[in-house]
Amino acid sequence: MVLESFNPGRWRRAWLCSVKISSPGDSAVRFQVLTANSYRFLLNREFVPSQPSLGSLVIDIGGLSVRLQLDSALTEPVVSHFREFLSEGNGLEALVDPDPGLTVDDTYYEQTLRAVTVTLGTKRAIFRNVVNEWALETCLRATYAVRLPRFAGLLLHSSAVVNGGRAFVFMGRSGAGKSTAAGLSRPRRILGDEITALRLFDDGARAYGTPFGGDLPKDGRNGSAPLAGMYWLVQSDENRVERLETKDALKAILPNIMCVATEPEVRTQVLQVAERFAREVPVYRLYFRKEPQFWEALQ
Amino acid sequence: MGAKYKRNGKVAWTLVDGEVIIIAPDNSMHQLNGTATFLWTKLESGRTPEELAELLTSEFEVTREEAGADARAFLDRMVAMNLIAVEA
Numbered sequence: 001m002v003l004e005s006f007n008p009g010r011w012r013r014a015w016l017c018s019v020k021i022s023s024p025g026d027s028a029v030r031f032q033v034l035t036a037n038s039y040r041f042l043l044n045r046e047f048v049p050s051q052p053s054l055g056s057l058v059i060d061i062g063g064l065s066v067r068l069q070l071d072s073a074l075t076e077p078v079v080s081h082f083r084e085f086l087s088e089g090n091g092l093e094a095l096v097d098p099d100p101g102l103t104v105d106d107t108y109y110e111q112t113l114r115a116v117t118v119t120l121g122t123k124r125a126i127f128r129n130v131v132n133e134w135a136l137e138t139c140l141r142a143t144y145a146v147r148l149p150r151f152a153g154l155l156l157h158s159s160a161v162v163n164g165g166r167a168f169v170f171m172g173r174s175g176a177g178k179s180t181a182a183g184l185s186r187p188r189r190i191l192g193d194e195i196t197a198l199r200l201f202d203d204g205a206r207a208y209g210t211p212f213g214g215d216l217p218k219d220g221r222n223g224s225a226p227l228a229g230m231y232w233l234v235q236s237d238e239n240r241v242e243r244l245e246t247k248d249a250l251k252a253i254l255p256n257i258m259c260v261a262t263e264p265e266v267r268t269q270v271l272q273v274a275e276r277f278a279r280e281v282p283v284y285r286l287y288f289r290k291e292p293q294f295w296e297a298l299q
Numbered sequence: 300m301g302a303k304y305k306r307n308g309k310v311a312w313t314l315v316d317g318e319v320i321i322i323a324p325d326n327s328m329h330q331l332n333g334t335a336t337f338l339w340t341k342l343e344s345g346r347t348p349e350e351l352a353e354l355l356t357s358e359f360e361v362t363r364e365e366a367g368a369d370a371r372a373f374l375d376r377m378v379a380m381n382l383i384a385v386e387a
Contacts, residue, residue, distance in 0.1 A: 247316040247330075254320070254328050267311040267322050275313050 058087045061144055062153055062197030062208040063224075065091025066125070069098070074130070081133035084222040085211050092147065094125040096136065102126065109146045111262055118142045141212050144197065145259040149269040153199040154277065155258040158230075160191035160207045167207035167225040168298060169196055170286070171256040172233035177290065181233060184292045191223050195258060198227065198277065205281050229282040231298075236287035239297040249283035250275055303345030303386040304374050310382055314340070323382055334359070338373050345386035348374055 055075035058067045059082050067090060070078065074096065079086065095102065104121035111118055116135050117128040120143060127139040145155040158171040159182035170181045182193040194213035199206050205227035231241070232252040244252060253274050261267035277283075288294035306312075309324040319331040319339050331339055334355075341354055348370045355366035377383035 245316060247318060247320070250313075250315055250320060251328075251330065254322070261311075261322070261326055264309045264311065264324075267309075267324075267326070271311040271313055271320075271322055275315065278315070 058089060058091060059085050059140065060087035060091075060222075061085055061140070061210050062148055062155075062199055063206075064144065064147060064151060064153070065089055066094050066140065066143065067091050068094050068096055068136075070096035070130070070136075074133070074136070077133040078136055081137070082211050092120075092125055092143070093123060094127055094139075094143070096127045096130045096139075098126060109262060109266060111142060111260060113138055113142055113260075120146055137212065141195075141258065142260075144210070145257075146261075146266055148197060148199070149259070149266070149273045151199065152201075152273055152276065153197060154253075154270070154273055155210070155212075156196050156198055156253070157194070157256040157258055158196045159193040160196040160209070161185040162189040162191060162223070162225045163228070163295070163298070165225060166228035167191060168228050169198070169207055169230045170233055171230060171252065173255075176233040177235055177288070178233065180290055181288065181294070184290065185295065188295075189223065191225065200273070200276055200280060205277070227281055229284055230277070231284050231286035234285055234287050235290065237289060238287055239289055239291075239294040240287050241284040241297050242287070244283045244285060246275075246278050248285075249278035252283055252285070253277055301347040301349060303347055304342065304351075304378070304383050305345045305386050306339070306342050307382055307384045312339075321382055323380065325381070329380070329382065334369065335373055335377075338370065342383065 054069050055072040056067060056069055057075065057079060058065050065087055068078070104119050104124050104126055106121040107119055108122070109118070109120040115129050116138050118139050119126045125143055127136065130136050130139060141155070148155055156169065156171060158169050159178040160167050160169045161182055170178050172178055179193045182190050191207060191209040195210050197208040197210050199208070206224055207227045208224040209222055230253065232244070257270060257274060259266070259270050261270060286294070286297065288297070307324065310321050312319055312321040314336070317333065317336065319336045321329045321331070323329060337358060338351055338354070341351065348367070351370040351374070352363065352366040355361055355370060356363055361369070374383060378385065
């Protein structure tokens with residue numbers, strides 16, 4: 001056996017995970033859109049743009065800012081949807097549904113996801129067919145998945161919990177227990193139970209909550225903490241951890257990265273950043289029972 | 300002379316702990332064992348199956364026949380997975 005494929009197609013599955021839609025401010029009103037088709041139906045509902053009057057607002061995720069230029073009719077739902085991630089200052093300029101003729105000079109990524117199209121350049125992005133805040137969320141998720149690696153970061157399919165001021169990131173196959181582990185960690189602070197942003201800095205790594213996905217109520221989702229370690233979850237009848245060598249650490253991290261790379265440069269960048277995490281951050285296999293006591297193995 | 304083979308330029312790959320890990324153009328991920336890693340690192344420029352077999356016999360204790368069969372099996376598998384391309 002010369003060639004071993006691990007979790008093939010995992011990235012695609014990560015993108016196709018169900019879209020959870022909640023009515024802002026009312027977590028009780030929540031339903032799932034289970035298929036891309038029904039999502040498309042939602043996007044295709046009639047959208048009447050207001051007269052060209054652009055609103056501008058800045059969203060910050062993982063320490064990276066995106067300045068959105070969008071139709072003022074969208075501003076209010078977007079502000080409500082991303083309110084914990086609103087920021088100020090400059091960043092990537094993202095034009096939401098501008099004139100059809102407008103393009104990005106140095107496009108390095110273009111992808112149609114569900115019904116929206118995301119075009120990224122280094123200074124400017126264009127999001128098309130954005131009819132509501134959830135369509136914008138899809139655009140932002142793609143943008144951060146591709147943009148974070150340019151800044152030594154990753155968007156990771158994982159949950160994250162803060163203990164003793166440091167973030168413990170839980171990753172694993174679908175159903176491995178990412179959300180379960182986060183839920184069992186209360187009253188510790190949960191940064192996220194679905195998608196976490198990670199960044200490497202000169203003085204260490206940091207984990208950030210994101211507005212993307214997730215079922216559990218968050219404790220202020222736009223939080224961050226220094227990264228204690230990354231844990232590949234394995235349900236077991238005992239609680240123990242096992243430190244992974246660089247190669248196995250990389251194999252644990254890669255399938256959880258939320259990035260559909262269309263260009264070889266993006267793919268290479270993702271791999272380089274993932275390898276840095278595998279080398280610079282402690283990565284473990286965590287055998288755990290579904291009980292709060294699994295934290296004893298992490299102390 | 301047989302056809303020359305080289306790495307698909309659209310893959311991303313790295314060498315970690317002596318083994319190659321590859322992200323394919325379809326974003327699937329693969330790990331090569333020691334022998335396959337050895338051959339992969341020799342594919343910077345185009346190589347024929349005969350050249351790869353020669354490299355195998357000089358590096359490992361295998362007969363020319365075994366090396367030839369291994370090199371072809373490696374190339375067939377890697378081409379089928381779009382990780383290696385036949386040089387135009």
